[in-house]
Amino acid sequence: MDLQDMRETYGLGELLEGQVDADPVKQFGVWLAQAAEAGLHEPNAMVLATVGGDNSPSARIVLLKGLDERGFVFYTNQQSHKADDLAANPACALVFPWHAMERQVRVEGTATKLPTAEVDAYFASRPRGSQLGAWASQQSQPVDSREELDLQYESYERQWPEGTEISTPYFWGGYRIAPTTIEFWQGRTGRLHDRLQYKRSGASWQLQRLQP
Numbered sequence: 001m002d003l004q005d006m007r008e009t010y011g012l013g014e015l016l017e018g019q020v021d022a023d024p025v026k027q028f029g030v031w032l033a034q035a036a037e038a039g040l041h042e043p044n045a046m047v048l049a050t051v052g053g054d055n056s057p058s059a060r061i062v063l064l065k066g067l068d069e070r071g072f073v074f075y076t077n078q079q080s081h082k083a084d085d086l087a088a089n090p091a092c093a094l095v096f097p098w099h100a101m102e103r104q105v106r107v108e109g110t111a112t113k114l115p116t117a118e119v120d121a122y123f124a125s126r127p128r129g130s131q132l133g134a135w136a137s138q139q140s141q142p143v144d145s146r147e148e149l150d151l152q153y154e155s156y157e158r159q160w161p162e163g164t165e166i167s168t169p170y171f172w173g174g175y176r177i178a179p180t181t182i183e184f185w186q187g188r189t190g191r192l193h194d195r196l197q198y199k200r201s202g203a204s205w206q207l208q209r210l211q212p
Contacts, residue, residue, distance in 0.1 A: 025179070
């Protein structure tokens with residue numbers, strides 16, 4: 001495999017100022033819907049990048065589970081690595097890599113914890129297996145074996161038999177990322193890609209084109 005010879009020619013679309021909404025959150029909603037309609041696998045998957053208290057960067061994929069004018073929502077164990085990072089430094093970034101459509105969206109902003117009522121409502125909507133998994137996993141902590149992890153899961157299966165209501169773990173919650181910058185990227189021929197960046201200015205957004 002020669003990495004230098006791995007190339008793709010882009011040209012599925014274009015991204016012009018006259019084609020986008022003045023509100024980048026609404027524009028994101030349009031692109032997300034198009035990604036879903038195109039059959040992309042988990043179009044709500046996003047890379048979350050954080051920086052911890054020791055200034056070390058970290059990135060991982062999480063799932064977008066809410067979107068409105070206030071920002072982008074995801075849920076996680078609040079004793080995890082990402083939660084520790086956000087507690088030390090709430091500034092973070094997201095990337096939505098929609099390669100099949102030659103698109104990506106970059107988001108920069110600040111994360112805040114969601115209120116308990118909102119977290120409980122979402123947790124109650126999750127499949128039973130996901131609820132039990134949230135209890136069973138001490139996320140980001142070492143575990144001796146897969147068997148030990150499975151035993152932890154089985155212990156919670158016995159605690160909450162089929163048909164019983166599973167409570168929200170005390171260590172589980174969600175975050176809303178209020179965006180300050182949102183950039184839309186569309187691949188173009190000759191690597192002269194379209195990049196439109198929205199930056200928040202008070203209560204409004206300023207749109208500008210960036211060179212690729």
